[in-house]
Amino acid sequence: MKVKISSFDDKAKASDVELNDEVFGLDPRADILHRVVTWQLEKRRATARGTRERSDVARTGKKFGRQKGGGTARHGDRRAPIFVGGGKAHGARVRDFNPSLNKKIRALGLKMALSTHAKAGSLVVMDSLAVAENKTKTLLSDWAKLGFGKTALVIDGDTVDTSFALAAGNVHTINVLPAVGANVYDIIKADTLVLTRAAVEKLEARFNG
Template sequence: MESIEYKVVDTKGKPKGTVALDAKVFQAPVLEHLVHDVVVWQLAKRRSGTHSTLTRSMMLGGGKKPYKQKGTGNARRGSNISPLLVGGAVTFGPHPRDYKTRITKRSRLQALTSVLTEKVKESQLVVLDDLKLSRIKTKEITELLKNIGAEKGRSLILLKGNGDEGEKVIEKSSRNIAGVKTLSVSGINVYDLLYYKYLICSKEGIQALQERLERRN
């Protein structure tokens, strides 16, 4: 397996050696069209598609001609539910539909590796030697972001997702900080990686991510 060496820092932002990153994941071809397709696919899945309007056939009333054809000085009108009137029916309006599209697993994986590659190129991936807090404290996460230079951008904290107490502490400590989100390795996705500028994780977390993506290859 080809690998690249990437810097590791501690919670104070000081260098703590390097970690080997899989070149297939973090040095992959950047396929922007696939990234776009996957983001559109993700957002489409979120749409409820419950919008609905009434056409003339769906509305009650409107059968009687409101006034005679000639002699009133008004425009000709045959119904009170005409689409031309306020409160009338709608022509070609939206109706409930499913916005979901289909995209292959391979395309989703390639889009994911494309975004991760860009994170490495732009030094927006922050690998910590250890990511643990002794207690639930928002201030500690705030100081961590400041120490690693990620206080001025949205940050995504990647957790292994094993549900242990340490991860719950990190999740609760960062919950009240604007622009910060915690996400498990199993939930990593293209949209969140693009939306959040910095990807922050521990060496264990980056290893878990690589193992997950290798299984999907």
Template sequence: MALSISRRIVRSFGSLSALGFREYPTVAGRSFQASDLSDQIAGDNLLHAECFSFSKGGPSFLGFRRFSTTILTPDSNGGAFPSDLLSSKTVLTPERTIGLYEDLVVPVTNFHNEDHGLMVLAGDVFDVPIRKDIIHRVVRWQLAKRQQGTHSTKTISEVSGTGRKPWQQKGLGRARHGSLRGPQFRGGATMHGPKPRSHAFKLNKKVRRLGLKIALSARAAEGKLLVFEDLEVPTHKTKNIVNYVNQMENTKKLLLVDGGPINEKLKLATQNLHYVNVLPSIGLNVYSILQHDALVMSRDAVNRIVERMHTPINR
């Protein structure tokens, strides 16, 4: 490795010679040729070349540089990495533009914060443009569809009471009535009141599917989408889930999504926690995602959701 570095240095010196520069590298105050520098690098494990002097018929130009042939590994006992070799500049990561349908790479962990590699999230599912109007339509459709619609009132034919005319038509100076079961009397009927019916209305499947994609994309953009290898818990104790939720920042409600049927231990561990809910992938919906601050999905759940989003819509 040292020999290859020395050859590159010699070749660079050769290119300078072609340009008319004369190279006289000085190390620790003494001058020597490029061949000496090559031997010095090949013989030493770590070489500090303090300055190089290049001149072309005028004042010399000094360039400071350092060459290192030491390989530092976690198992090496060479001490800490030299601080002067580390960059002091702040590395700024450019903000990602949302809605470009780009695939996302996220780490895969578990409840024990163990590393299980990486996973690629499909861009057409987890990186779609955010549209609040679609979310509003889907949420209204969900709430209307789940409304029971069992409210009911009695009409004049359903109210109990006599059908006799309360008094004669004329002669008493009172208003004319034919029944005491009318809506103007106490205990009478209700006119145009609610009857049992369905409040559901139609919403196109492509709009419903787009709403779920937008909700998943919003959680991924916020950094609130976590992918686990699986949702296996060691015991059914609630304290395991409580300890994990306490480690998460800015999270008040957590939604766990598994691919298939919910594990019995996980179900018992979360049933006493009002801020932790568990759903299978087939039951994942927009309203549940919006109700929770963070979304935790297993690897199997992500694959099933992507497969469901890519399935053609039957018309």
């Protein structure tokens, strides 16, 4: 699959890049994407800190007063929630939010997410992300010329270009990641997927390696 390389420089020479069909040319499957996104969001969840309920509190279970004649209610357990030091009623419990998903399914989901943008025509390959003087104003001007979607995910190589990261830091519609951080959820959520040449090489090497 050939994709035209875009550039912030109007005078840049036009060229194409060949994308690996095994990574960018798959037919997306909603069930695979759904499984991977669900797994990814579940992994983000943090469990509550467990509280001690009646059965967890180290207090005596002996009845501490007479059933009648004591002038108080008929209590038989100091671990009851109404007492200071007693167990909490209906307290938070530690829950397991660490589901497992086969590595092959995760890799397949990422390939299908990339292929989704490639087939929809919302995949853009850039020759460079360098922004003059690290200016947000300059970035927005160049960005408007290229006509990207409302939201965009920009993926660079090992590290994100410093000038672009600084310029895009205040733009909430642009999300920036290094190639190692590429994930299904962020890719699908973005209207436009922007990859650099280095990102394409890293992603293809990630699956071929």
